[in-house]
Amino acid sequence: MKKYKIAVIPGDGIGNEVTAEGVKVLDTFAALKGDIHFDYEYFPWGCEYYLKTGNMMDPNGLKILKDFDAILLGAVGYPSVPDHISLHGLLLKIRQGFNQSVNLRPIKLLPGAPCPLKDKRPEDIDFIVVRENVEGEYAGVGGVRFADRPEEIALQTAVFTRKNTEKIMEYAFQLARKRNKYKKVTNVTKSNALNYSMVFWDKIFTEQAENYRDIITETHHVDAVTMYFLQKPETYDVLVASNLFGDIITDLGAALQGGLGFAASGNLNLEKEYPSMFEPVHGSAPDLAGKQVANPIAMIWTVKMLLDHLLEDCDTERITEAITEILLEGKTLTPDLKGTAKTHEVGDAVCERLKRLL
Amino acid sequence: MKKYKIAVIPGDGIGNEVTAEGVKVLDTFAALKGDIHFDYEYFPWGCEYYLKTGNMMDPNGLKILKDFDAILLGAVGYPSVPDHISLHGLLLKIRQGFNQSVNLRPIKLLPGAPCPLKDKRPEDIDFIVVRENVEGEYAGVGGVRFADRPEEIALQTAVFTRKNTEKIMEYAFQLARKRNKYKKVTNVTKSNALNYSMVFWDKIFTEQAENYRDIITETHHVDAVTMYFLQKPETYDVLVASNLFGDIITDLGAALQGGLGFAASGNLNLEKEYPSMFEPVHGSAPDLAGKQVANPIAMIWTVKMLLDHLLEDCDTERITEAITEILLEGKTLTPDLKGTAKTHEVGDAVCERLKRLL
Numbered sequence A, B: 001m002k003k004y005k006i007a008v009i010p011g012d013g014i015g016n017e018v019t020a021e022g023v024k025v026l027d028t029f030a031a032l033k034g035d036i037h038f039d040y041e042y043f044p045w046g047c048e049y050y051l052k053t054g055n056m057m058d059p060n061g062l063k064i065l066k067d068f069d070a071i072l073l074g075a076v077g078y079p080s081v082p083d084h085i086s087l088h089g090l091l092l093k094i095r096q097g098f099n100q101s102v103n104l105r106p107i108k109l110l111p112g113a114p115c116p117l118k119d120k121r122p123e124d125i126d127f128i129v130v131r132e133n134v135e136g137e138y139a140g141v142g143g144v145r146f147a148d149r150p151e152e153i154a155l156q157t158a159v160f161t162r163k164n165t166e167k168i169m170e171y172a173f174q175l176a177r178k179r180n181k182y183k184k185v186t187n188v189t190k191s192n193a194l195n196y197s198m199v200f201w202d203k204i205f206t207e208q209a210e211n212y213r214d215i216i217t218e219t220h221h222v223d224a225v226t227m228y229f230l231q232k233p234e235t236y237d238v239l240v241a242s243n244l245f246g247d248i249i250t251d252l253g254a255a256l257q258g259g260l261g262f263a264a265s266g267n268l269n270l271e272k273e274y275p276s277m278f279e280p281v282h283g284s285a286p287d288l289a290g291k292q293v294a295n296p297i298a299m300i301w302t303v304k305m306l307l308d309h310l311l312e313d314c315d316t317e318r319i320t321e322a323i324t325e326i327l328l329e330g331k332t333l334t335p336d337l338k339g340t341a342k343t344h345e346v347g348d349a350v351c352e353r354l355k356r357l358l
Ligand SMILES: CC(C)[C@H](C(=O)O)[C@@H](O)C(=O)O
Pocket: A087, A247, A281, B192, B193, B223
């Protein structure tokens, strides 16, 4: 029996409801497998906690989370708490504090999910973005001078280190090797205009490519990538992108796969010195909270990524298959997918299928 | 008779062929109007010129261009000339040297143009992006330290000045006032992560909005904007974005309106101290050059923008109407639009229609 300790941070709004379904699927998966067990500890951190305590998480939060095997996060955000507080006090703090240097985001259109593109089918939309997650444009370096005077100036400095850049590119190449597609990595850049950071980025990409001669490489500017996502998504396999570019293209990618209701992500600490964190990309949607109308599919997919991270070769594809069956059947869907099912009914339905599939 | 002096830089590859059609439409328009005349001077600058002379343009280029009423640019780029040379030596030099602080890009789906989205119609895709064009992320400030050593680090600093930021936001508000749509400006930001530059950007936006109380405002993060372009493009009117964000979302926008074959742009010097420059967004496509297969529609639309800039209230809508008629008829289209017409035949067809429409 393998035991794993999972820290659960449901967060705010619909975070609570979707997290419950994620945990349900985790437990069902473990029970069906027989040789795995998950222990959970729940942390009531987030904006509600902030309004009570003045902190988004326990000041010792990172120390408390350090020894868990993984973190499962619901969603964070509240209308009355400024974004930069809720993000910097929790999400970005964990990403950076635990050196979760890769943000991994699969973009895959499941059969039955609503795609906005005319001529593309599920097999055309199936790639994955390796996003840099701890530095780059989000380094937080900069300043404002001559505030509120006519000569006021604001500076924001993107910071790229060789060590981290090499690491995430290596990860992308290895992922391309493992995936069963083109064995290709697309370098997302903008070196024609960003003459230091992205020229450096391209240099590291070219260097790393030398070590992976079996992998096909290509380099596309980020502006072109957004266009190609619509025109020829079928040509992509693995994309490697900076923090900001990865953020932008994965939101666009989410739209391709049916919206944020399908967007899962993992924040990976590659050295496994610290826990990795898994979260659906969607927000806390306070207006939907407490009504059991939120779509838990992104969270259930996120749980699949958590399983992939902790276990090896473990039939987790059955989880996406279960989701696909439900989509194709069309009976147990939440209102965003034009259904009338409750959040917990979708979770139950996925678990039912899993019992048949596993 | 009003006379205008136009500097024409056809540039490389298909730049030559599409520019010829642009000039044809300009002349036809002038002849039909009767009271306008254009004088052209051609400059053979670009990558070919660079390979011969070592410069992308005459070293006195800016001085030579200074007194023209406008610049019409075809396309620049050659496989054997690195991007950063061809761009910094010509395109970016003119944009920045002539303080063309706004890059204006209409995103409009013409009836008959191929849109990749399932559920959107021409009336749903009709907005315009005001892109900052001389500073921001493209300021060119930064450096690399400890080159090729393990501790190597690259920095790229975005620079935003109050003066320029105010100016382009004012322009956006005034444009929203003039347009016949929602009277709305969307601020494209990423202030939840870019804690100096975009927080400053938002502040200036809020300040300027105070002076335009008749205009509706909204603020969207750039990642969400890319998603909304697919999900609810009909909600946009005018968007104001930084140099990099504007670059990204307008390429995505180009895909929505049928591809780069439809993407026109103007680089505007708002003070009218220097000439403004008009260019289709597409590249020089060397593989298509010389075959009369390039689609000249983006260039013809660009010429419409040039006319809008020089003249007031001047029936230039007839040009987009002429293009639309040709698209709907479907007989005179280039191969990218699944037709067999030559580049010059499309130009001729637009001029024919103009004669009937004007
Ligand atoms: C909330 C925001 C800071 C965050 C990001 O840009 O990283 C989000 O958009 C995401 O993609 O996880």
